[in-house]
Amino acid sequence: MKKFTVEDKPALSRKDIIHCLRELLLGIELACTRTIQHFDAANHLYEEMKGETSQEWEYYKKKYKPTYNKLSSELRAAAPKAEAKPRREHLKNPTSPEDVGVAKERVKEKWKTLLATVASERE
16 A cells, blocks of 8 residues: 555556465465466456556455455465464473483484485475
8 A cells, every 4th residue: 555655656556466466376276285386376367457547545455355355364274374382392402311312213203204305306
C-alpha cells in the first residue's frame, strides 16, 4: 500500500501483489508435493494484472485480498507449523557416559542421513 499512497508507484505495487500470490501458490505446491513443477502457476494472474489500469489501492485490495486470504489458508493447512518439542538439555550438553553415548549416536545418524541425501541428489 505504501507504494500506492506514499511513493506513487502503482506499477510496482501491482507487481508485488502478483509476486506475493505466486509465492503462495508455489508454497502450496511445495508443501503438497515436495517439489515445484508449475513455475507458471501465477502467469494467468500476471496477464490479468497487465490489463489493470486502476491507480487506487482499494480497487486491488477488494479484488485480490480474498484470493490472498484463500491461498494463505490453503498454505497453512498444507504446511502447519510444527509444535515446539521440549529440548533435551542432557543430550545437548551430555555429562554422564550414557548421555555422551546417546549424543554420539544421534550425531552419527544425522551424518548418515545427510550423506544419503547428498548422494541421492548427485544421482
